[in-house]
Amino acid sequence: xxxxxxxxxxxxxxxxxxDTDIEGNTNEVEPASDSNLEKPLNxxxxxxxxxxxxxxxxxxxxxxxxxxxxxxTNLEELxxxxxxxxxxxxxxxxxxxxxxxxxxxxxxxxxxxxxxxxDGKYDPRVLKTVGxxxxxxxxxxxxxxxxxxxxxxGGAIAAVAGSxxxxxxxxxxFDRLAEKLPQRFKEKFMPKTxxxxxxxxxxxxxIENQIEKNTETMQRIDAKINQINALPLEKRHRIWEKFAxxxxxxxxxxxxxxTAGKYKEVWHAFEKKYPHAAVGLELTTHMxxxxxxxxxxxxxxxxxxxxxxxYALSAGVSEEITAAITAKLKSAKDHLFGMRDTRNLENx
Amino acid sequence: MVNSDTNNKEGEKDIVALxxxxxxxxxxxxxxxxxxxxxxxxxxxxxxxxx
Numbered sequence: 020x021x022x023x024x025x026x027x028x029x030x031x032x033x034x035x036x037x038d039t040d041i042e043g044n045t046n047e048v049e050p051a052s053d054s055n056l057e058k059p060l061n062x063x064x065x066x067x068x069x070x071x072x073x074x075x076x077x078x079x080x081x082x083x084x085x086x087x088x089x090x091x092t093n094l095e096e097l098x099x100x101x102x103x104x105x106x107x108x109x110x111x112x113x114x115x116x117x118x119x120x121x122x123x124x125x126x127x128x129x130x131x132x133x134x135x136x137x138d139g140k141y142d143p144r145v146l147k148t149v150g151x152x153x154x155x156x157x158x159x160x161x162x163x164x165x166x167x168x169x170x171x172x173g174g175a176i177a178a179v180a181g182s183x184x185x186x187x188x189x190x191x192x193f194d195r196l197a198e199k200l201p202q203r204f205k206e207k208f209m210p211k212t213x214x215x216x217x218x219x220x221x222x223x224x225x226i227e228n229q230i231e232k233n234t235e236t237m238q239r240i241d242a243k244i245n246q247i248n249a250l251p252l253e254k255r256h257r258i259w260e261k262f263a264x265x266x267x268x269x270x271x272x273x274x275x276x277x278t279a280g281k282y283k284e285v286w287h288a289f290e291k292k293y294p295h296a297a298v299g300l301e302l303t304t305h306m307x308x309x310x311x312x313x314x315x316x317x318x319x320x321x322x323x324x325x326x327x328x329x330y331a332l333s334a335g336v337s338e339e340i341t342a343a344i345t346a347k348l349k350s351a352k353d354h355l356f357g358m359r360d361t362r363n364l365e366n367x
Numbered sequence: 368m369v370n371s372d373t374n375n376k377e378g379e380k381d382i383v384a385l386x387x388x389x390x391x392x393x394x395x396x397x398x399x400x401x402x403x404x405x406x407x408x409x410x411x412x413x414x415x416x417x418x
Contacts, residue, residue, distance in 0.1 A: 066378035073385045080392040087399040102413050109409040115402050122395040129388040136384040149388065 067141055074145040081148070143249035 133149050 062375060062378065066381065069382055070385060073382065073389060077385065077389050077392065080389055080396060083396050084392060084399070087396055087403065090403055102410070105413045105416075106406055106409040109405050109412075110402065113401070113405055115398065115405060118398045118401070122391065122398050126388070126391040126395050129384070129391040133384040133388045136381050140381065145385075149385075 070137070070141050070145055074141075074148045078148045139252075 130149060134146065137146060137149065
């Protein structure tokens, strides 16, 4: 490990360490001081400390990403198409849309690799920080890129490059950001002919209210699942078996179905309002399935995503996308049921 | 939290994977800064050209 001290110095870059929570709030934290250590750490403990230290730095960088994306989306509205073209020319001259797509791709690959490499070895907070990137960069970054350079194929590519779990919250983000977009960009994401104004307002209310309620439910479910995922594998299996044989399971399944049902309404309204963005979101979620089915998350999450996708599909998306997602759904389901079979749950 | 059989080489791989991720996010942030900077400059240019 001769290169590590140099890598750590480079990573820290003289910046303060910031702990970023799931909501993206940041809190200053003190780095561990050597003087606090009562006895020398063994090699495994040293690695663990370094990993946690770098994860804190990662949390800080993700916090920076969020701030930058907020600045980007809080820009004052442009004066018109002429100013918009002037800015677009400048950005394209410096190849920035392409650069953004490339770095989002690199983040995606590095995130996937890190999850595989680190899963189950360290403090669960480490993996949680790594997972947060998908939410911030995939949800906000992908869609921001899609909007900023609206209409470029890169918009959809960038959305795909990001998140495994950000699609849901991204609906809310997109809806808010869309209000600030210049008309020309808006048109790229909206249907050619809109229903009357009253209809649009009612869709907006529906989206806002439903997302508000459903996000809380999803967050509660996710928090519980995170707790379970932090446990050793055997213990997780025992909980899963207990869960499957518990009569209350039916109630929980019913509640998940209810949430997914509400999601269907939200999706339906969203898909109607922004058909092109909906396709991008479909792709983002679609990309998440292979990651999830690699066993990094509890099958219940996979099931939840599949349900969400099925409802999304029933709300109607383009033919090619439907075919692609259906194929993926099939393999995800096979995997899901395969996992269940190994746990003797089919007969419960 | 580290498994007892995690060897030196695995630990090194873990650290490298996480460092690479930090670098990728840093690169992403740099591009966002460039975009913000270019937008700001372009808007100023536009104002000057149209006054």
